[in-house]
Amino acid sequence: MSGKLGVLAGGGPLPALVVAAARARGQDAFVLAFEGQTDPGTVMGVEHAWVRLGHMAEAFARLRAAGVGEVCLIGPMRRPTVAELRPDWRAMQALARIGKQYFGDDGLLSGVVRELEGEGFRVVGVHDVLTALLARAGNYARHAPSPEDEADIARGIAVVQALGRVDVGQAAIVERGVVLGVEAIEGTDALIARCAALRREPQGGVLVKMAKPQQERRVDLPTIGMRTVDAIAEAGFAGIAIEAGRSLVVDAAAVGAAADARGVFVFGVSAA
Amino acid sequence: MSGKLGVLAGGGPLPALVVAAARARGQDAFVLAFEGQTDPGTVMGVEHAWVRLGHMAEAFARLRAAGVGEVCLIGPMRRPTVAELRPDWRAMQALARIGKQYFGDDGLLSGVVRELEGEGFRVVGVHDVLTALLARAGNYARHAPSPEDEADIARGIAVVQALGRVDVGQAAIVERGVVLGVEAIEGTDALIARCAALRREPQGGVLVKMAKPQQERRVDLPTIGMRTVDAIAEAGFAGIAIEAGRSLVVDAAAVGAAADARGVFVFGVSAA
Numbered sequence: 001m002s003g004k005l006g007v008l009a010g011g012g013p014l015p016a017l018v019v020a021a022a023r024a025r026g027q028d029a030f031v032l033a034f035e036g037q038t039d040p041g042t043v044m045g046v047e048h049a050w051v052r053l054g055h056m057a058e059a060f061a062r063l064r065a066a067g068v069g070e071v072c073l074i075g076p077m078r079r080p081t082v083a084e085l086r087p088d089w090r091a092m093q094a095l096a097r098i099g100k101q102y103f104g105d106d107g108l109l110s111g112v113v114r115e116l117e118g119e120g121f122r123v124v125g126v127h128d129v130l131t132a133l134l135a136r137a138g139n140y141a142r143h144a145p146s147p148e149d150e151a152d153i154a155r156g157i158a159v160v161q162a163l164g165r166v167d168v169g170q171a172a173i174v175e176r177g178v179v180l181g182v183e184a185i186e187g188t189d190a191l192i193a194r195c196a197a198l199r200r201e202p203q204g205g206v207l208v209k210m211a212k213p214q215q216e217r218r219v220d221l222p223t224i225g226m227r228t229v230d231a232i233a234e235a236g237f238a239g240i241a242i243e244a245g246r247s248l249v250v251d252a253a254a255v256g257a258a259a260d261a262r263g264v265f266v267f268g269v270s271a272a
Numbered sequence: 273m274s275g276k277l278g279v280l281a282g283g284g285p286l287p288a289l290v291v292a293a294a295r296a297r298g299q300d301a302f303v304l305a306f307e308g309q310t311d312p313g314t315v316m317g318v319e320h321a322w323v324r325l326g327h328m329a330e331a332f333a334r335l336r337a338a339g340v341g342e343v344c345l346i347g348p349m350r351r352p353t354v355a356e357l358r359p360d361w362r363a364m365q366a367l368a369r370i371g372k373q374y375f376g377d378d379g380l381l382s383g384v385v386r387e388l389e390g391e392g393f394r395v396v397g398v399h400d401v402l403t404a405l406l407a408r409a410g411n412y413a414r415h416a417p418s419p420e421d422e423a424d425i426a427r428g429i430a431v432v433q434a435l436g437r438v439d440v441g442q443a444a445i446v447e448r449g450v451v452l453g454v455e456a457i458e459g460t461d462a463l464i465a466r467c468a469a470l471r472r473e474p475q476g477g478v479l480v481k482m483a484k485p486q487q488e489r490r491v492d493l494p495t496i497g498m499r500t501v502d503a504i505a506e507a508g509f510a511g512i513a514i515e516a517g518r519s520l521v522v523d524a525a526a527v528g529a530a531a532d533a534r535g536v537f538v539f540g541v542s543a544a
Binding site: 081172177190 | 351353354355372374375427430431434435437438440441444448449450451452453454456457458462466470472473474
């Protein structure tokens, strides 16, 4: 590790966990918080600065002034509209380089990673800091996928990877061979709610979450947590398959306990 | 044409239009209506029989008894649950042959076409009977896609074809480069309603409908009509792109008039 860890914080609880993990291993943290994106609780008791998403020159200056050597991008970001973005000169330069890749999440984030590296920062993945988060292969709870569920998982992998290749979405729900829904920008919670209303069979239904085949592994990995398990159980589906080694499970013990209590499976799968 | 035209009728108004077109060219029609699928109005004043979807032996017998030589599958079918299907021996035989392809719409329908051909029926596409329905290239109304819309159409084509290759969906909505939603089994109306709530830009947004690259061209072509134009306009999107030569426009004159009245474009595009 080199110098302070700069946490470029999106929403949700993960950025605060990254700060705590850095401190636990003896590294100071600096949070770069983004207006309208970062949970205000994330910056409490941590050195930080608030910036606008489009103010890239200021963001780099803040990181440098704080003595940040390596950075970690973590937590979901709501993509701004063109009007909201109001990019400064440095962001304009970056956008020109990113070009059409701007429109896919992976293309945009890979471009941001390249800009950070060009400024001399080392970019680390959340799994480098919070190694325990990375999904492992196999069952997280007592329940295991049935042979029908396994077939649904295989179909889901093929569908999500096809979508991923055109840089759209990281999830699909498959029920007894039929693809009920595929994710674009609506997010996994909305996907689950929608597919709950489209269910047709009394049993089955699997949420499959996979990283994109070409995905920059240090940013925006598919993530599940207890809330995902609850949503899948409420919807009446059989379980969740996530990509081992390329997705995150927040609090694996709680996820396993929730899956046991609800009677659903959570399965880490290795994509070929 | 050989003998009577057997119309295997899904829902909506298209089956009745096919019957009328057959009669207009001097061919008698026989409607095979499916319980829970066919609009009861479709069979009024036409020789017909009602059958259950899973009763394939009876369906073939009815077509043969009516002297049907060629058949046309037309109108959307709600896919039955496994419990609803209750296949007879002939349907079981067909399902065994169709195998895993059952789970994609195109795989299932291609299998049904092969079964019909194996029984000696000639399968014609709706565009063979109702030639005027097939989408043509170019603008259907005064409004034309802007350069930004054209970029969205190109992105939509890439996304829908990627999905189509894994036999899921025929539509996506793209707004200024960002894919707001992709269609699985929810249908285009639900896709439009969902994406209306996900809009982020004051302008733009294109519905792109494409046949699947490998699609059996005689069944289940993407279809739009006046109602689609109204839904897109209500949602505040800029227009619709459909695949020329491989999709259907019901009542092109009314579609053009509605698009003019609403200020949206309807554009027939040729996919490379």
